[in-house]
Amino acid sequence: MANKDNVKIDVKNLNLWYGQNHALHDINAELYENKITALIGPSGCGKSTFLRCINRMNDLIPIVNIKGEIIIDNKNIYDKDVDEVSVRKKIGMVFQQPNPFPKSIYENVAYAPLKHGIIKKGKECDELVETSLIKAGLWNEVKDKLTDPGTSLSGGQQQRLCIARTIAVKPEVILMDEPTSALDPISTEKIEALMLELKEDYSIITVTHNMQQAARVADYTAFFHLGKLIEYDVTDTIFVNPSNKKTEDYITGRFG
Numbered sequence: 001m002a003n004k005d006n007v008k009i010d011v012k013n014l015n016l017w018y019g020q021n022h023a024l025h026d027i028n029a030e031l032y033e034n035k036i037t038a039l040i041g042p043s044g045c046g047k048s049t050f051l052r053c054i055n056r057m058n059d060l061i062p063i064v065n066i067k068g069e070i071i072i073d074n075k076n077i078y079d080k081d082v083d084e085v086s087v088r089k090k091i092g093m094v095f096q097q098p099n100p101f102p103k104s105i106y107e108n109v110a111y112a113p114l115k116h117g118i119i120k121k122g123k124e125c126d127e128l129v130e131t132s133l134i135k136a137g138l139w140n141e142v143k144d145k146l147t148d149p150g151t152s153l154s155g156g157q158q159q160r161l162c163i164a165r166t167i168a169v170k171p172e173v174i175l176m177d178e179p180t181s182a183l184d185p186i187s188t189e190k191i192e193a194l195m196l197e198l199k200e201d202y203s204i205i206t207v208t209h210n211m212q213q214a215a216r217v218a219d220y221t222a223f224f225h226l227g228k229l230i231e232y233d234v235t236d237t238i239f240v241n242p243s244n245k246k247t248e249d250y251i252t253g254r255f256g
């Protein structure tokens with residue numbers, strides 16, 4: 001796959017084991033800046049595992065063993081001198097189930113930037129909360145009730161709140177693990193529109209079971225099967241003219 005896009009994340013010979021279970025096999029891929037990359041494939045093929053490698057979330061699981069490199073801005077994030085907290089600040093994550101903190105809407109967005117010392121309380125913080133909520137497309141719906149609990153919002157609003165919370169720490173990459181699978185079609189549409197806006201500022205990697213969603217939003221699509229990256233290309237090629245029979249079978253619904 002030859003193109004002019006800038007590489008943001010370079011994955012080299014990545015292997016991962018959960019104890020004896022070899023879950024990722026020799027993954028090599030260049031993921032691009034200001035693009036949306038969709039990870040697709042049947043259940044258990046390793047999509048979420050791969051996604052979690054990109055912000056070192058698998059480090060939290062004791063039985064995990066990882067070999068290989070993930071190079072972001074010329075630095076392997078698995079090098080010994082890299083601490084995983086700084087990685088997670090740079091690489092934000094949005095989960096399948098919206099998971100606001102049991103705090104107000106305002107505090108959900110302000111908590112991490114205050115904790116990391118990115119901003120001070122007061123005007124600076126108010127501004128960051130506002131711009132993050134605007135970018136997440138939620139400001140107009142919540143500006144008059146910032147002290148209400150985050151959990152009082154609808155599921156779709158909660159997911160946009162989680163996106164605002166992620167943006168507030170100024171990441172460069174946003175990982176999304178099935179961000180719309182718990183949402184209704186209208187909320188899904190809003191999140192997809194938001195993803196297309198956000199890619200102007202961030203590189204987005206998203207796991208999805210929804211083929212239409214991948215086709216609608218992703219610039220690139222990676223098809224995984226049994227822990228292997230079978231095919232990775234621009235989305236149109238994957239959906240219209242895949243080179244691997246397994247990809248074609250999956251896309252056309254013959255398995256998975």
Ligand SMILES: Nc1ncnc2c1ncn2[C@@H]1O[C@H](COP(=O)(O)OP(=O)(O)OP(=O)(O)O)[C@@H](O)[C@H]1O
Pocket residue numbers: 018021023041042043044045046047048049050061
């Ligand atoms: N925390 C864990 N501990 C042990 N094994 C795990 C863990 N998480 C995932 N696995 C195993 O790793 C393999 C890949 O799972 P993973 O969740 O990455 O797949 P997936 O493609 O995201 O699946 P799904 O679409 O169902 O979410 C599976 O065999 C799974 O059982």
